[in-house]
Amino acid sequence: MEFYRSHVLVCTGTGCTSSNSRSVISGLRKELADKGLEKEIQVIETGCFGFCNLGPIMVVYPEGVFYCRVSQDDIQEIVEEHFTKGRVVQRLLYHEPNTTVKTQEFNDIEFFKHQKRIALSNCGIINPEKIEEYIARDGYFALAKVLHEMKPEDVIEEIKKSGLRGRGGGGFPTGMKWNFAHKAQGDQKYVVCNADEGDPGAFMDRSVLEGDPHSVLEAMAIAGYAIGANQGYIYVRAEYPIAVERLRLAIEQAHKMGLLGKNIFGMGFDFDVDIRLGAGAFVCGEETALLTSIEGKRGEPRPRPPFPANSGLWGKPTIINNVETYANVTRIIRNGWEWFASMGTEKSKGTKVFALAGKIKNTGLIEVPMGTTLRTIVYDIGGGILNDKKFKAAQTGGPSGGCIPAELLDTPIDYDNLIAIGAMMGSGGLIVMDEDTCMVDIARFFLEFTQDESCGKCPPCRIGTKRMLEILTRICEGKGVPEDLENLETLAKTIKSAALCGLGQTAPNPVLSTLRYFRHEYEAHIYDKKCPAGVCKSLLSYKINEDKCRGCSLCARNCPAKAISGKVKEPFVIDPEKCIKCGACMEKCKFGAIERK
Amino acid sequence: MRSLEELKSLKAKAEKEMALREDTGKPTIIVHMGTCGIANGAREVLNTILSELKSRNLTDIHVTQTGCPGLCHLEPLITVSEPGKKNPYIYAKVTTENVKKIILQHIINGQPVTEWLVNLEK
Amino acid sequence: MSCQCKCGSGREEDKFAFIDRIIEQYKNQKGSMIPILHQVQQVLGYLPEEVQAYIAEKMGVPLSEVYGIVSFYALFSTQPKGKHRVSVCLGTACYVRGSGKILEELQKELGIKVGETTKDGLFTLEACRCLGACGLAPVLTVDEHVHGRLTTKDVAEIINKYKDVQ
Numbered sequence: 001m002e003f004y005r006s007h008v009l010v011c012t013g014t015g016c017t018s019s020n021s022r023s024v025i026s027g028l029r030k031e032l033a034d035k036g037l038e039k040e041i042q043v044i045e046t047g048c049f050g051f052c053n054l055g056p057i058m059v060v061y062p063e064g065v066f067y068c069r070v071s072q073d074d075i076q077e078i079v080e081e082h083f084t085k086g087r088v089v090q091r092l093l094y095h096e097p098n099t100t101v102k103t104q105e106f107n108d109i110e111f112f113k114h115q116k117r118i119a120l121s122n123c124g125i126i127n128p129e130k131i132e133e134y135i136a137r138d139g140y141f142a143l144a145k146v147l148h149e150m151k152p153e154d155v156i157e158e159i160k161k162s163g164l165r166g167r168g169g170g171g172f173p174t175g176m177k178w179n180f181a182h183k184a185q186g187d188q189k190y191v192v193c194n195a196d197e198g199d200p201g202a203f204m205d206r207s208v209l210e211g212d213p214h215s216v217l218e219a220m221a222i223a224g225y226a227i228g229a230n231q232g233y234i235y236v237r238a239e240y241p242i243a244v245e246r247l248r249l250a251i252e253q254a255h256k257m258g259l260l261g262k263n264i265f266g267m268g269f270d271f272d273v274d275i276r277l278g279a280g281a282f283v284c285g286e287e288t289a290l291l292t293s294i295e296g297k298r299g300e301p302r303p304r305p306p307f308p309a310n311s312g313l314w315g316k317p318t319i320i321n322n323v324e325t326y327a328n329v330t331r332i333i334r335n336g337w338e339w340f341a342s343m344g345t346e347k348s349k350g351t352k353v354f355a356l357a358g359k360i361k362n363t364g365l366i367e368v369p370m371g372t373t374l375r376t377i378v379y380d381i382g383g384g385i386l387n388d389k390k391f392k393a394a395q396t397g398g399p400s401g402g403c404i405p406a407e408l409l410d411t412p413i414d415y416d417n418l419i420a421i422g423a424m425m426g427s428g429g430l431i432v433m434d435e436d437t438c439m440v441d442i443a444r445f446f447l448e449f450t451q452d453e454s455c456g457k458c459p460p461c462r463i464g465t466k467r468m469l470e471i472l473t474r475i476c477e478g479k480g481v482p483e484d485l486e487n488l489e490t491l492a493k494t495i496k497s498a499a500l501c502g503l504g505q506t507a508p509n510p511v512l513s514t515l516r517y518f519r520h521e522y523e524a525h526i527y528d529k530k531c532p533a534g535v536c537k538s539l540l541s542y543k544i545n546e547d548k549c550r551g552c553s554l555c556a557r558n559c560p561a562k563a564i565s566g567k568v569k570e571p572f573v574i575d576p577e578k579c580i581k582c583g584a585c586m587e588k589c590k591f592g593a594i595e596r597k
Numbered sequence: 598m599r600s601l602e603e604l605k606s607l608k609a610k611a612e613k614e615m616a617l618r619e620d621t622g623k624p625t626i627i628v629h630m631g632t633c634g635i636a637n638g639a640r641e642v643l644n645t646i647l648s649e650l651k652s653r654n655l656t657d658i659h660v661t662q663t664g665c666p667g668l669c670h671l672e673p674l675i676t677v678s679e680p681g682k683k684n685p686y687i688y689a690k691v692t693t694e695n696v697k698k699i700i701l702q703h704i705i706n707g708q709p710v711t712e713w714l715v716n717l718e719k
Numbered sequence: 720m721s722c723q724c725k726c727g728s729g730r731e732e733d734k735f736a737f738i739d740r741i742i743e744q745y746k747n748q749k750g751s752m753i754p755i756l757h758q759v760q761q762v763l764g765y766l767p768e769e770v771q772a773y774i775a776e777k778m779g780v781p782l783s784e785v786y787g788i789v790s791f792y793a794l795f796s797t798q799p800k801g802k803h804r805v806s807v808c809l810g811t812a813c814y815v816r817g818s819g820k821i822l823e824e825l826q827k828e829l830g831i832k833v834g835e836t837t838k839d840g841l842f843t844l845e846a847c848r849c850l851g852a853c854g855l856a857p858v859l860t861v862d863e864h865v866h867g868r869l870t871t872k873d874v875a876e877i878i879n880k881y882k883d884v885q
Binding site: 197198199200201202203206207238239240276277278279280281282293294295296297298299300314355357358359363364395398429431433437442445446449455 | 749750751752753754756757787788791792793794795808809810811812813814815816847848849850851853854856
């Protein structure tokens with residue numbers, strides 16, 4: 001069999017023949033022979049493609065190019081351009097009548113319209129595995145500017161004036177932190193990046209590291225210059241293999257280009273970055289615990305003061321900032337503090353990245369100016385609640401934060417407003433909950449988390465969270481007693497004031513905030529032994545509505561506990577003694593006859 | 598890196614290389630490869646694109662990757678940018694099956710597959 | 720305790736030679752204990768007592784210190800794991816979308832609790848905190864592979880797929 005590099009299919013159906021496909025074929029064969037291509041390109045006559053009004057039709061393989069309305073006059077061009085030079089003849093391609101597809105600009109898409117992407121400005125745009133693409137978008141120019149034009153004090157002043165606050169949750173002014181470390185005495189200082197994103201439901205840091213790793217490296221070098229450090233560490237979760245890999249590659253590339261290492265830009269400044277992997281301990285997101293973990297020990301926190309700025313890693317002055325904070329730094333240096341400070345609210349400048357998830361239509365990673373309302377985030381960007389259910393609450397700050405109820409949807413989100421309403425900014429997890437979410441169950445869920453992750457060093461956290469969890473579990477199981485609520489509040493206050501580190505001090509927040517806004521749900525569990533959202537199993541009962549039941553027996557056949565009985569074509573009954581409340585019957589029933597109370 | 602000039606020339610070079618890609622007149626296919634995209638099958642989509650282009654002898658289509666643009670619920674996403682066009686085409690919920698249609702209809706025959714575009718102007 | 724490692728070394732005396740090589744790699748680095756344990760676990764799959772003792776001796780630290788670290792971090796395991804690691808995400812986003820029910824179903828399906836391994840050594844069931852694939856919630860991973868947008872009905876099918884590979 002002869003090998004042809006290309007096959008040309010020309011339609012010889014009735015339609016195309018009447019629009020002269022025969023002459024196209026003969027013309028094509030002749031032209032190919034003239035150019036000596038007849039051994040390379042095979043012309044095949046085929047049947048109807050079904051686009052008769054566009055005929056004659058010609059399809060070129062292996063590419064699959066679809067030419068329409070080909071006339072004899074086009075043949076020379078097709079052979080010359082397509083078969084000789086390998087260029088598709090654009091004008092002969094099929095074009096939909098009267099419509100050219102118009103696309104929107106990225107920022108005009110509803111999802112992006114209300115956003116302002118600074119920390120995420122490169123994410124999803126550049127290839128994170130190519131340093132050249134970062135440089136093409138002004139990467140490392142901030143570091144160049146700092147080394148060439150600014151004294152360390154100027155850098156700190158710039159960051160201070162920008163109003164940038166720590167994006168990891170606490171919201172401490174970044175410039176002040178840098179200043180403390182700058183002033184601290186020490187032969188050796190360190191710059192640390194906290195990428196131990198432990199808040200379940202938050203993935204901002206991961207996205208930045210995966211999408212724009214160099215922005216973090218560059219900012220760490222800038223911080224190193226500002227405080228007088230030449231070694232940096234990135235402490236990243238081992239659960240983020242892709243982020244780790246891209247960071248490794250980025251460090252290697254930056255080294256190769258001399259953007260990390262010795263004598264950067266020939267200005268006598270050395271800076272290096274190492275990666276340290278976490279090992280699955282939430283408490284290591286707390287700065288003192290993180291430092292102990294980098295030192296290779298159990299990641300237990302220690303009391304502050306001394307603050308890391310004075311005595312951090314191996315006792316040396318150290319600054320720790322979160323990934324998103326660093327991602328903002330390079331942009332502030334490049335665009336000036338005024339630009340950054342022009343965005344946001346009075347005390348919270350710039351933007352905040354949120355991982356929007358839960359019962360929301362558009363799950364995603366968003367970045368909005370500080371002061372944006374929750375309503376804008378949930379309804380304009382998020383597209384509203386899944387299955388058009390009712391919004392109940394949004395949870396921010398993860399296990400350290402609180403719930404924001406529907407009546408506060410219009411609160412402008414910034415550090416101080418969130419604290420005032422009993423939530424907190426946290427690292428940026430924003431979980432949306434609907435009417436089917438039980439707030440007592442959610443409080444229990446978070447307590448279970450912190451209790452599990454408590455390192456056990458201090459008793460208020462170790463024992464206190466355990467007692468709180470016991471009470472919450474009891475309430476969810478329908479064994480709650482009236483004094484439980486008061487006990488929860490007392491325990492919460494004690495733990496808040498007495499725990500050693502941030503994890504313990506904030507652990508009671510989910511309970512306190514749900515008690516504040518959803519006390520009625522707790523009371524329903526305790527007094528009425530009901531779970532209004534229908535989540536807490538022990539408090540549920542399933543019943544078959546006799547009027548709706550058609551007696552099809554589907555539920556009985558699917559009941560794993562054999563708790564449903566009845567005669568076919570007559571209403572079935574659930575035996576509450578045997579029922580394990582799994583809800584399988586309700587899922588299966590086609591008539592909506594099974595009710596949960 | 599020894600000087601600011603070196604960085605500037607590096608930037609110019611990188612920009613030129615990206616412009617060269619434009620000069621070929623061919624579209625660039627960008628696959629969004631964050632964790633969420635990969636978990637949704639972005640890697641399989643990328644592989645399909647590469648093998649599809651190969652089997653069609655299309656060696657001059659540039660295929661590259663980038664991070665997560667934030668639209669997690671629409672992953673996997675691919676962006677097709679065409680030289681001379683201001684806005685790229687963003688395709689959502691791409692599968693190994695429908696990416697073949699995107700390649701045939703859009704990349705080869707210049708007709709964007711409108712029903713899967715995220716940023717279709719209404 | 721017998722060695723169940725996959726280091727491929729047959730001879731008893733150098734079955735820990737790979738550990739020496741890992742330690743050697745880090746000899747000039749401060750705070751290297753955790754990276755060393757990560758690497759050793761990557762080879763062995765877990766960190767049994769004799770391995771901890773060996774590392775302690777080589778590093779010149781008490782065994783209690785090594786054990787202290789191993790027991791502190793959730794990613795270190797002192798028990799061998801099953802052939803497939805099934806991990807259900809219990810991050811908040813997955814939880815509110817019903818990952819608790821998925822976990823329950825898995826426990827029923829596999830007949831084990833979280834942290835346990837099936838008798839045939841095929842599956843270890845774990846719960847994890849946020850894989851960052853919240854757009855797919857609820858999710859679980861089997862080894863490196865992510866399965867998302869789950870309902871309880873999908874559980875048996877996923878497990879069976881990995882059984883069949885056997």
